[in-house]
Amino acid sequence: MSAPESPMPESDQHLPEQPLIEHLVELRNRLLKVVLAVLIVFAPLFAYANELYAIMSQPLRAALPEGATMIATQVASPFLAPFKLTLVLAIFVAVPYILYQIWSFIAPALYRHEKRLAIPLLVSSVMLFYLGVAFAYFVVFPLAFAFFAGASPEGVSMMTDINSYLDFVLKLFFAFGIAFEIPIATMLLVKAGITTVESLKEKRPYVVVGCFVFGMLLTPPDIISQTLLAVPMWLLFEAGVFCCRWLTPSPQAQDSTES
Numbered sequence: 001m002s003a004p005e006s007p008m009p010e011s012d013q014h015l016p017e018q019p020l021i022e023h024l025v026e027l028r029n030r031l032l033k034v035v036l037a038v039l040i041v042f043a044p045l046f047a048y049a050n051e052l053y054a055i056m057s058q059p060l061r062a063a064l065p066e067g068a069t070m071i072a073t074q075v076a077s078p079f080l081a082p083f084k085l086t087l088v089l090a091i092f093v094a095v096p097y098i099l100y101q102i103w104s105f106i107a108p109a110l111y112r113h114e115k116r117l118a119i120p121l122l123v124s125s126v127m128l129f130y131l132g133v134a135f136a137y138f139v140v141f142p143l144a145f146a147f148f149a150g151a152s153p154e155g156v157s158m159m160t161d162i163n164s165y166l167d168f169v170l171k172l173f174f175a176f177g178i179a180f181e182i183p184i185a186t187m188l189l190v191k192a193g194i195t196t197v198e199s200l201k202e203k204r205p206y207v208v209v210g211c212f213v214f215g216m217l218l219t220p221p222d223i224i225s226q227t228l229l230a231v232p233m234w235l236l237f238e239a240g241v242f243c244c245r246w247l248t249p250s251p252q253a254q255d256s257t258e259s
Contacts (some may be wrong), residue, residue: 015055024059030102033156034094049083049086050082053162055083057165060165062142062145063142063149064158065158070159070161071160071161071162077163089256119186127182132173133173135180139228143158144228147224169218175229179214179236180232187240190244200244211231215227
C-alpha cells in the first residue's frame with residue numbers, strides 16, 4: 001500500500017502568480033532603462049543649462065522693451081530654472097526611446113494586425129507632439145509675447161521671473177503637443193468603432209466651438225494665443241477625419257456595434 005501523498009508545500013501554492021511577478025519584474029527593468037536613458041541624455045546637456053535657458057527665453061527677451069531684463073525673485077531660481085529645463089529637455093529628447101520601451105512591454109499582448117497599426121501611430125504621435133512644440137516656440141511665442149509687451153500699462157515695466165516664465169512655456173508646450181495629437185485620437189476612435197466619419201462630420205460645428213473653448217482654457221487669457229491653438233486644433237481634426245476615410249473599424253469593434 002502506497003504512502004499518502006504529502007500536502008503541497010505552501011511555497012508551491014503561489015505558482016500561478018508567477019507570470020504576474022515576471023511582468024512586474026520586466027516593468028521594473030524597463031522603467032530603470034528609461035530612467036538611465038534620461039540621465040544619460042541629461043548629463044551632457046546640463047553643462048549647457050544656462051545656454052539652453054537663454055535659447056528658451058529668446059522669444060520673450062526679444063519682445064521686452066529696451067533696457068528690460070528677466071529677473072529671479074528667489075535665491076535658488078538662477079540654478080533651479082535651468083536645471084528644471086534641462087531635465088524636461090532630456091525627457092523630451094528621450095521620448096522615442098521611452099515609447100520603444102513601452103512598446104516592447106505591451107507588444108506581446110497585441111495581435112498582428114494591431115501591431116501593424118500601432119507602430120505607425122506611435123511614430124506619427126511622436127512627430128506630431130514635436131511639431132506642436134515647435135509651432136508653439138516659433139509661431140505662438142513671438143506673437144503672444146509681443147502682444148503682452150505692447151499691452152503693458154504706462155509706467156509698468158515688464159520684468160518676468162525666470163521660474164514663472166519656465167512654468168508658463170512648459171504649460172504651453174504640453175498644451176500644443178497634446179493638441180497636435182488630435183488626428184491620432186480621431187483615427188483611434190474610428191478604428192475602435194466608437195464613432196464614424198459621418199458622425200464626426202455632423203458634429204463639426206460642436207468641434208469648432210470645443211476647440212476655441214479648449215484654447216481658452218489651455219492658453220493665457222488673450223485672443224492671439226487662444227486663436228493660435230484653436231485654429232490648428234480644428235485643422236488637425238479635419239486632417240484626422242480626412243485620413244479616417246481609408247480606415248476601417250476593427251472586426252471586434254464591428255461585432256460590438258452590430259450587436
